Amino acid sequence: MNQEHASFTPSKSPALFNLVDDGIQEAIIAAANVVRYTDGQLIHTRGQIKPGVSIVKSGYAKVGVNGLDGTFIMAGVLGPGESFGEFTIFTDLPRTHDVTASGTTEIYQIDEQRFNKLCDSHPELVKALLCSTLMRTHLLLELLDSMRRLPLKARAVKLLLSIAYTTGSQDFVRIRQTDLAESLGVTRVSLGKVVKKLSNEGLIELGYGKIRFPDRNRLERWLEQQSATPLSY
Amino acid sequence: MNQEHASFTPSKSPALFNLVDDGIQEAIIAAANVVRYTDGQLIHTRGQIKPGVSIVKSGYAKVGVNGLDGTFIMAGVLGPGESFGEFTIFTDLPRTHDVTASGTTEIYQIDEQRFNKLCDSHPELVKALLCSTLMRTHLLLELLDSMRRLPLKARAVKLLLSIAYTTGSQDFVRIRQTDLAESLGVTRVSLGKVVKKLSNEGLIELGYGKIRFPDRNRLERWLEQQSATPLSY
DNA sequence: AACAGATTGATAAGTTTTTAGCATTTGACT
DNA sequence: AGTCAAATGCTAAAAACTTATCAATCTGTT
Helix, strand or coil, X not given: CCCCCCCCCXXXXXXXXXXXXXXXXXXXXXXXXXXXXXXXXXXXXXXXXCXXXXXXXXXXXXXXXECCCCCEEEEEXXXXXXXXXXXXXXXXXXXXXXXXXXXXXXXXXXXXXXXXXXXXXXXXXXXXXXXHHHHHHHHHHHHHHHHHHCCHHHHHHHHHHHHHHHHCCCCEECCCHHXXXXXXCCCHHHHHHHHHHHXXXXXXXXXXXXXXXXXXXXXXXXXXXXXXXXXCC | CCCCCCCECCCCCCCHHHHCCHXXXXXXXXXXXXXXXXXXXXXXXXXXXXXXXXXXXXXXXEEEEECCCCCEEEEEEEXXXXXXXXXXXXXXXXXXXXXXXXXXXXXXXXXXXXXXXXXXXXXXXXXXXXXXXHHHHHHHHHHHHHHHHCCHHHHHHHHHHHHHHHHCCCCEECCCHHHHHHHHCCCHHHHHHHHHHHHHCCCCEECCCCEXXXXXXXXXXXXXXXXXXXXXX
């Protein structure tokens, strides 16, 4: 049912676990409950207010918003070491997204009380959180900016390249056009048109559930020309 | 040339100065240089990498992106106590926005070294920064979500209500249609069409440089119907 | 009271995106 | 090798948005 997922946020966001040293990692793990979810199972829902931080231990967490009509708009996929829900500790805001497991997934869950203790005893953790959040904000701002200024064609390439970047695969990406469209916030038809054009221009090659880059450098150059601003993904 | 500006972010983002106690405020002010800018003067430009935190002392800072063709896309307006550029301290990312003064404006500028010292001596400051950043991220996510799911008409109402909320004025907002359009990332023509419709339906009243809400409750109810999700602005 | 600049109102043509279909191809599983 | 569900390919009409202009209205200032 669910094929392997690329981990993207939609761009390289630093995993919290990569920003803290081993000691803090162990302290977090010690304070956490590990919860297992099966494929498609709901981890959190938009609007919830129960506070708690979650960190992916294994598997993937799909982040997005479920519409009442069954549609799902994806905001990104989080992989091992990546965290979500931090803001429920520090603010009393409701959750912004629905989070579901993609494949069998284990999540470290840390409740409010324990996490606050961790923050008090490890000031470095607060700094790491700040750092990770600032980077996330930065990405969001760039995303917002490109949504407004770049045509869909360029946005699609940008997303493809960033997925390739985060997955490490150099010349192809395993993703369905439906998911790409969802991530970009457009319909499959619109996306289909632009990937067709890109394919005609030889910039990408379309496959079943995947997209190849025959010449990644050329693709990157093409994108930079479109952006008219420094490339940052 | 420049009329009074509503302070909006585009929604209530907590000013950093409201999140810290007086002692820290004084310490920040002591570490800062005050720089004066005249109306329209550039404070920072997108792409810059020189680190430093800025806090509005008086006046307003207009945040957005200047296109090569002279167009300007506004992301928000920051008022006294609000901060920007924090991420230049904690990451080595380039600035995402152009910031210009709107009216005569004074800015506290704190350089990297001094700000780091402040953070070390006042751990509460890091927590406040985290809190403010998390709230900002939350707003951005909500914004992104509504951009994808709501029609322009609803997005326009949402923005209007959030501006009214942050300015405290209950039944009208002082803003030009041009600025509204910029904030929403659409042209004045498109915005003109939807505000005209809203006006025909009696939900708002159009004025010269301002928009009135004859019945704010009705407007809020209307928006909630459109959203089909809990209202949060 | 008159003027100038700023702001809104309005229109038409052109482009992009969506909606709603249906046909075709692919890959996994018998 | 055949079958079925998943995924892509394609089309046409409708809706939304942009670009480019020009006219009308408002406001502060002389």
